[in-house]
Amino acid sequence: MHMGKVVNNLLQLNQIHKVFNEGTPDEKTALHEIDLHLKPGDFMTVIGSNGAGKSTLMNMISGKLVPDMGEVLVDGKDVTLVKEHKRSRLIGRVFQDPMAGTAPAMTIEENLAIAYARTAARGFRKGVSRKRRDFFQSHLEMLHLGLENRLSAKVGLLSGGERQALSLLMATFTEPKILLLDEHTAALDPARAELITSLTKEIVEKYKLTTLMVTHNMQQALDLGNRLIMMDKGQIIFETNEEEKKDLTVEKLLEEFQKIRGEKMNSDKAILI
């Protein structure tokens, strides 16, 4: 009945609206009727100053927050009211804090087993079987950190960079429908951040993951992904497609922001460049 084949959106946000502390003097519109569509394989970077609504947007998709209005669709299914833990079967997530994505008192292989078991209901199967261990080992090699030889080391003993690399692997190796990266390099030193950025690129390309990445680093936002949006005060104020993004520079982005908002990016400017 349709004319031609329509590519379905893997992630679709329709008119998402969220107000915090409604009816009090602290009332704040965190998201203002946001529309967002990601096609399979899209890698979108999200930039914007503090309080622009980036984190709220992520929490809407992961299910940590429920919108006041609007709907969230993953792979065509309405998940607006689906609880966070159920939704996380479809959605992988890496947090800003390198400590947040792994369990420190448990071993590397146990952490990977937890991530591996995310796709279905958990049962009484042995978490780290021999077969799974081989699987974990081959994936850890991809990180080039030698972690494949330290399977039974407690994760709490790893450095921040190693933990974030492990978090990234754990969030992705079950090939989730959507990957959310929440400023996942912001808390690392420049060398480690560089490593995680290149690993991100490698892994996302390998699994062709549909990805949404929030970042404070404009250069990173330009280097990674095929689409870019800029947020401010709960709205998407600027969006580029694949072609436009290739010619974009940090200077042009800042110019764009000033043109739209008619004001200078003040304190954030220093952070953003």
Place this chain on the structure above:
Amino acid sequence: MPTAIFGSIEAGAIYALMALGVYLSFRILDFPDLTVDGSFVTGASVAAVMIVGGYNPFLATMTALLAGFAAGCLTGLLHTKGKINALLSGILMMIALYSINLRIMGKSNVPLLSEETSITKLTAFWQGLGVDQAIESLFGALGMSFVPKTWGILLLMLVLAFAVKVLIDLFLKTDIGLAIRATGDNETMIRSFSADTDLLKIAGLGISNALVAFSGALVAQYNGFSDVGMGIGMIIIGLASVIIGEAIFGAKTIVRATLAVIGGAILYRVIVTLALRVEFLETGDMKLITAVIVIGALILPKLFQQQKEKQRKRRRLAEAKKMNAYGKSGEQFAAIKSDS
């Protein structure tokens, strides 16, 4: 004296089940669960009332275990769904259970001395095997005069404690077990990996209190009565067992930690028995002794650590001084060396 210590090891093996339960809530779930004071008695009362009512004592013990599971789940529900602070939800359940336990028993004390219990049944079964005589003759040959009534309860209870320990070890390595451990370790993380942390906490507290009630039921049958006050301070005894065990036997892996908890539970009973032998201490001082033991077990390792650090610093300082002296008189040393 040997008889008293033998008795304390026997009791320790039974209390080890309770300590394993406390280990699950306190260490694995990171949940200081005070329900224990109530659920221990719930186990004892359910078992006692059923035994007096003529039920099979093993069935009574299993029912007690289920009652403990229910009590633990309720605490979990209060905490996760009612969003009540962890400590407070445990205390609330503890207080509520006090009345419930009185209701179950109908009075404050149910004697079991004239009843056939799991313990008397097991003793009879053991004595039928004739192992006691064999051990006795062995001891006689070695010239030892110590003869307990039976070895059966000690050995069977140790086997039971170890069986439960192994089951816990295996369970904590399954997919569900790993998720429960992660819930106590990093809740944000495990929720982002599709685990329902509320459900895991409820189940974990249920299992923990099932073990506590199991232990309570056996202790009632071992002591020959169930009393509404027998659970007071039980959580502290459980913590003492966990902390002493971990301090002495180590807790590097789960397998090691659960073994340490059993060792700690037995050791705790032995320490209390020995302490009560001191002339100026009375039975009523037991809770005070327990508190002192726990405080000691919590503070001493830290003091040792500080002491070690100080020594290390002092040694390094002394070494640095020596090196300085060495550097100044370096030429002399060189001269001597070249001479030789």
